[in-house]
Amino acid sequence: MPDKVRFIIERQDGPNEKPYNQEFDVEYRPGLNVVAALMEIQKNPVTVDGKKVAPVTWECNCLEKVCGACMMVINGKARQACCALVDEIKQPIHLQPARTFPVIRDLLIDRSVMFESLKKIQGWVELDGSWDVKDAPIQNPYTAQVAYEISHCMTCGCCLEACPNVGPQSDFIGPAPTVQAYLFNLHPLGKFDAPKRLNALMEKGGITSCGNSQNCVEVCPKSIKLTTYLAQLNRDVNKQALRNIFNF
Amino acid sequence: MAKDMSKKKIAIVGGGISGLLATIKVCELGGEVDLFSYCPVKRSHSLCAQGGINACMDTKGEHDSIYEHFDDTVYGGDFLADQIAVKGMVEAAPKLIKMFDRMGVPFTRTSEGVLDLRNFGGQKHKRTCFAGSTTGQQILYALDEQVRRWEVKGSVNKYEFWEFIKIIKNKEGICRGLIAQNMNTMEIRAFTADTVILATGGPGQVFGRCTASTICNGSAVSAVYQQGAEIANPEFIQIHPTAIPGSDKNRLMSEACRGEGGRVWVYKDGKPWYFLEEMYPAYGNLVPRDVASRAIFKVCVHMGLGINGENRVYLDLSHIDSGYLERKLGGILEMYSEFVGQDPRKVPMEIFPSVHYSMGGIWVDRLHNTNIPGLMASGECDYQYHGANRLGANSLLSAAYSGTISGPEAMKWAKTGNKGSDLTAEEIEAARREVQNEYDKILTMNGSENAHKLHHEMGDLMYKYVAIERDNNGLDTCLVELKKILKRWDDIGITDHSPVANQEAMFVRQLRNMILYAMAITKGARMRDESRGAHAKIVLENGKRKTDENGDLVFMGRDDEKFMRVTIVNYDQKTEEPIISYRDFDHSLIKPRLRSYK
Numbered sequence: 001m002p003d004k005v006r007f008i009i010e011r012q013d014g015p016n017e018k019p020y021n022q023e024f025d026v027e028y029r030p031g032l033n034v035v036a037a038l039m040e041i042q043k044n045p046v047t048v049d050g051k052k053v054a055p056v057t058w059e060c061n062c063l064e065k066v067c068g069a070c071m072m073v074i075n076g077k078a079r080q081a082c083c084a085l086v087d088e089i090k091q092p093i094h095l096q097p098a099r100t101f102p103v104i105r106d107l108l109i110d111r112s113v114m115f116e117s118l119k120k121i122q123g124w125v126e127l128d129g130s131w132d133v134k135d136a137p138i139q140n141p142y143t144a145q146v147a148y149e150i151s152h153c154m155t156c157g158c159c160l161e162a163c164p165n166v167g168p169q170s171d172f173i174g175p176a177p178t179v180q181a182y183l184f185n186l187h188p189l190g191k192f193d194a195p196k197r198l199n200a201l202m203e204k205g206g207i208t209s210c211g212n213s214q215n216c217v218e219v220c221p222k223s224i225k226l227t228t229y230l231a232q233l234n235r236d237v238n239k240q241a242l243r244n245i246f247n248f
Numbered sequence: 249m250a251k252d253m254s255k256k257k258i259a260i261v262g263g264g265i266s267g268l269l270a271t272i273k274v275c276e277l278g279g280e281v282d283l284f285s286y287c288p289v290k291r292s293h294s295l296c297a298q299g300g301i302n303a304c305m306d307t308k309g310e311h312d313s314i315y316e317h318f319d320d321t322v323y324g325g326d327f328l329a330d331q332i333a334v335k336g337m338v339e340a341a342p343k344l345i346k347m348f349d350r351m352g353v354p355f356t357r358t359s360e361g362v363l364d365l366r367n368f369g370g371q372k373h374k375r376t377c378f379a380g381s382t383t384g385q386q387i388l389y390a391l392d393e394q395v396r397r398w399e400v401k402g403s404v405n406k407y408e409f410w411e412f413i414k415i416i417k418n419k420e421g422i423c424r425g426l427i428a429q430n431m432n433t434m435e436i437r438a439f440t441a442d443t444v445i446l447a448t449g450g451p452g453q454v455f456g457r458c459t460a461s462t463i464c465n466g467s468a469v470s471a472v473y474q475q476g477a478e479i480a481n482p483e484f485i486q487i488h489p490t491a492i493p494g495s496d497k498n499r500l501m502s503e504a505c506r507g508e509g510g511r512v513w514v515y516k517d518g519k520p521w522y523f524l525e526e527m528y529p530a531y532g533n534l535v536p537r538d539v540a541s542r543a544i545f546k547v548c549v550h551m552g553l554g555i556n557g558e559n560r561v562y563l564d565l566s567h568i569d570s571g572y573l574e575r576k577l578g579g580i581l582e583m584y585s586e587f588v589g590q591d592p593r594k595v596p597m598e599i600f601p602s603v604h605y606s607m608g609g610i611w612v613d614r615l616h617n618t619n620i621p622g623l624m625a626s627g628e629c630d631y632q633y634h635g636a637n638r639l640g641a642n643s644l645l646s647a648a649y650s651g652t653i654s655g656p657e658a659m660k661w662a663k664t665g666n667k668g669s670d671l672t673a674e675e676i677e678a679a680r681r682e683v684q685n686e687y688d689k690i691l692t693m694n695g696s697e698n699a700h701k702l703h704h705e706m707g708d709l710m711y712k713y714v715a716i717e718r719d720n721n722g723l724d725t726c727l728v729e730l731k732k733i734l735k736r737w738d739d740i741g742i743t744d745h746s747p748v749a750n751q752e753a754m755f756v757r758q759l760r761n762m763i764l765y766a767m768a769i770t771k772g773a774r775m776r777d778e779s780r781g782a783h784a785k786i787v788l789e790n791g792k793r794k795t796d797e798n799g800d801l802v803f804m805g806r807d808d809e810k811f812m813r814v815t816i817v818n819y820d821q822k823t824e825e826p827i828i829s830y831r832d833f834d835h836s837l838i839k840p841r842l843r844s845y846k
Contacts, residue, residue, distance in 0.1 A: 014748040029495060031587070036496035042752070043700045045743055054744035057751055059287070061461040063497045064583060066385050067291040082496075083586050104432050105749040112408075115288060119400050124393035125352045130272050130652070136349035141357040148354040148379060151386055152579075155290055187352045 003028050006048070006092035007037060009056055011106045019103075023048045023092070024056075034081035034095065035060050035070055058107035065221060068154025071161075072107045073098055078161035080221050098161040114155050117177035121200050125190040137188040150183040150229065152222040159216035159226060165209055172209030175216035175226045182229045185236070198233075198240035207237050255280045256662035258655075259426055259441035261412040261468060263289025265384070265647040266627025266654070267447030268391035273655025275403040279662065282439055283395070284407045284428055286463045290392045293449050293461040294647060297384025298580055299504035300366060300376035301644035303341035307358075308365050312373040314338050319838060321642060324370040324536050325607070325635020326781035327812060327840040328481070330833045333614045333632050337649045344648050345377050351390040355379050356576070366576070367507040368640045370536035370845070376641040381502055381580040384644055411754060414471045415444055415623055416679045420668035421476075423622035425676070427683045432749050436687060438680040440671055442662030443622055445654050446472065450606040450628040454766045455715070456707015458603035459491050459500040469610055469629050470761035473768065478619050479817040480631035480831075481608035482765070483772035484782050486638055487716050488604035489540035490563050490597075492588060498602035499587060501563060501580060503640040505597075506533045508576050511564045512544070513596075514553045520562075523547055531845045538637045538782045539845055541601040545716045548600070550801070555598055562596035601716060605643060607634040607782065608772070611816060611831075616654040622667060626654035631814070636781025690753050695739030699756045702740065706733050706766060714770050717801065719786040719793055723774040730770060734763045734824070764824065768817045771826040776815060778807035781843075808840055 004025040012019045025048055026037040038056055045055040060070040063082040070081040073096040075089055086093065101109040153176050160166045160174035181197040184190035201207045207230065216226045256279040260267050263285040271281045285292065306312040317338040322331055345363065349355060356364045356378055365374040379386040398404045409431040416425040416438060425440035451466025452458035473479050489512075490505065491498040506512070511533055513520045525532040527543055535543075544561050548554035554561060565573060565581075570593045573581060584592045610618050610625035612632055618625050633646040661667075713726035737760050744752040779785050787794040787802045794802040813830035820827050 013746065031494065033496065033587075036494075039496060039700070043698055043704070052743060054746055055752055057749050061287055061291050061293065061463050062296050063462065064296060064499050065586065066295050066382065066579075067287075067293075067461065069287060069291050085587075085589075105746070108432075108749055110432075111288070115290070115396070118393075119396060124397045125350065126397075127351055127394065129276055130269070130347055130394075131276075132343045132346070133350075136346045138361040139357060141359060141361055144354055144357050144361075147352075148356070148386075151352075151354050151379075151389060152382065155288075184352065189350060190352055 005032065005037065005086050008092050008094045009106070010096040011056065012097070012103050013105065015102060015104055022053065028086070032086040034074060034084040034086070034093065035063055037086065038081070056107065057105045066154065068156030071098060071156040071158055072096065073161065078158040078219055080156065098157060100161045100166055101157060111155070111157050114157060114160065114174070114177055117173040118180060120173065121177055121181040122193060122197050123177070123180045123184060125184060125187055126193055139188060143186055147183055147186050150179060150224055153180065153224060154222065156221065158219045158221055162215040162219040164213050164215065165211045170209050171205030173205045175210070175230060178207055178210070178233065179224065179226055179229045182233050195240055198237050199244070201233065201237050202241060207234055256442045256659060257282065257440070258658045258662060259284065259439055259444045260447060261426070261445065262292070262447035262449060262627065262629070264292035264294035264447060264449055264627060265388055265391060265644065266651040267445070268388070268395050269648055269651025270445055270447060270626055270655035270658065271395050271404060272391065272398065273652055274659055275398040277656060277659045279403070279659050281404045282407060282441065283404055284410045284412055286409070286411060286431070288408050289395065289406070290389065292388060293464050294388045294644070295385035296459070296461060296500065297644050298381045298500060298502035299368060299507065300378030300383045300641045301345065301387070301648070302368065302371070302375050302639070302641040303345045303377055303645065304338065304375060305342055305345065305363060305365060305377065307362055308374045310373045312375055316373065317341065317375060320371045321639055322635070322838050323843060324639040325637055326806065326843050327635065327808070327835060328780060328814070329633055329635030330614065331837040332834050335837065336614070337633055337646060340649055340652065341645055344645070344652070348387055348390060351394060353379060353386045353390045366504060367534060369503050369506065369534050369540070370531070370639045376507065378504065381504055381577045387644060387648070412448070412468045412471070413683050415475060415620070416671060416676065417475070417620070418668050418671055418675070421620070422668045423620050424667065424671050427680055429683070429687070429754070431754060434747055434750060436680060436684050438676045440676065442667065443624060443658035445624045445626055445658050446610065446629055447625070447627045447651070447654070448629045451762070451765050452603055454706070454762050454769065455603040455710045456704055457494065457496070457498050459488055459498055465758050465762055466765045467758040467761040470765040472610065472620070472623065473817070474764065474819050476620055476819070477623060478611040479608065479768050480611035481772070481815050482606070482769045482817060483776055483815060484607035484636050485603060485714070485769065486537055486605040486607060486782050487541040487601045489537055489544055489601045490599040491602035491604070492584065492597070493560070493600050493602070494587070499583065500604070501584065501597060501599055502577070503537070504577060505563055505565060508573070509565070509568050512540070512561055513564060514547055514555065514561045516553055521553070528845045535845045536637060536639060538784070541716055542784060544601055559600050560598040561600065563599045564596035565592055566594055566596055603711070603715065605638055607631065607636065607638055608815070611814070615657040616650060617657065622661065622665065624654050624658055626650040636783060687753065687757070690756050691742060691745055693740050693742045693756065695741045697736050697740045699740050699752065699759050702733060702736060703759055703762070706730070706763060709733070710766055710769070714773055717784055717786055718773055719788055720774060721788060721791065723770055726770045727767065727774065730763060730767050737763060764819070768826040771828055772815045772817060775828045776811055777804060778811045779803045780806050780811065812840065
């Protein structure tokens, strides 16, 4: 085992600045992950050339792969940095920001577009209110299990970064927000508004922009069967389109 | 369109479960919310809660009752929780679960389609509703969705990636707004509000490595403490018995592992020793967290029986059917495999206790008002509901319940409270300018200390002296050392001078707040000469730790006469030190009795 791990980090000083690379060595220890390595760089921000620099900027919260914050491109692949164990990836380790999203600084990106998309698909149940009304409806446990799977989506953006149809050339809102529509359409109260969500997905940037490249399902850190639900949604949207025409 | 000026404006800091539920309540009552968060609220630390949320649903034929939930919570908290407040919470619990169910929280269900329940520590009935092993994530998401709905309707303005710095008070000392900083552009701005609610979570980062997220630093609580808000019971820090030790963080292994039949053991004389089952036959592996943590600590540190002599014990699920495990605990088993590289369905996990939760926090009354008018606190950052020790799966409950109280109360204050004079433009700018000057000064710090290294040192200190086993010698030493760290803070050198997303400068500011919070925790522990819940203090004899005839440490007993009172900490503006006093609270419903799980 080498006692040092080399990181090649693509840095950028601000939103409109030019990117450049810097290299850092971090002392190896068993179980070391990319976030832990970035924390070590914070304690001693010196490049391999001995140059004292500003510490690398990135976003992280939970370090348990549930919050979705630390998504970045590691050795060319979009993934969460906290569970990227140094032992399991090729060295030197290349870190880049996910450039599908605007870069704020270094590895820090602005993913607000995904939260805006969740508004478009009306990703919520239209509750009367948070007060007590009645018993909640019984739910089919098998359907609930599917909902549970989709509800793990952390809005991390891996699938948008990997999708060839998300970017300046297209309006596609991306796999993650699209599939959330399917989640709410499964819920016994949420399904009342299914036509609204399906109609929203017929608009610009909706499901017709999906090119079925299948990249999303490969990179989803939560193993959500994105392509399966995209296909199901596509059928539901088509049915809804017919309903709209024939008014039934 | 002109803004409706008659609308009441509530500023809510923190977008975890408590902050989001308070937001929804305010919106339903016609108010407008400015919601501040370190991160997109969907990434708040509430999502790390795994095992479940307690509510007496009584759907397992066990004749569970709300009274038993009440009693278990008060008893589990070693009789230091306000009983009227706890009663309100446990009574509301089943209604909250139904609300979450309607919102779309994908709770795990039985074959009949009703909510499944599981066992949890310190409770003899199945009372814990859960969504696999990611209950907090699922509840947070449902609330995030509802708040997004209100955002679309124009009632919520989100300020994500804004850091709360301090409150603004008017001449009469009433809270009328706050100062926050944009974490990307570094802009510092003042916001006025009719009421401010802090829902900023726990101070785990004061201990460095813990189960909390990196954003749980207690900085906001410390900031208002320095502005006159009282902190209550800070010495009660929960150590979770089962976490995966790590150098960057200790990752939680849910109590649900034990709830679903997991057994804790080590080798003794070449054979597995199920020490919790032997020490506590009545509850076995389901003893509350403080009890389990102390037992594990004893077995490893004092008996030297940890795995390979290290501070680790086994948490074993390998005897349970893997299909069942997948359904009930899937998420966290995957996490263990991912971070440790071993499959917990096949081999026992290796775990050790870790700092996890703060029972203490900002002092609030039963309606979540702090001692500063116009300032409220809600969720883990307040001290209510858990006394000296929190039962597993009561934290999601208290987070949610407190939000349903603080939201409406904030609106009531906004409408009818005696808010005193409005802030003038000059006062607002003066408050903003002060924070700006402090920040500009940090950017010029050119000493020799690295803030992150100093933080690490403080964490080690807190673990050494203020964790599972405490004694007055150690606590005295810790206070001296913390003062040195506070002094060394002045000698920090900044390497980052960027005007964009300067995380280092923000961390330096947070670190100072963390050090002052650490002093409050330590002083609270020093002054409380008893053992109660998570606070276990060893008797000193001739300046040394006392042991009994078996060589076991002798702990102080619970002293109801002196210490069945809430610790109140005030900040001394001159010395920067904590001042400790005690306050009575309501324990009129359940008569205190000795707490034992044997």
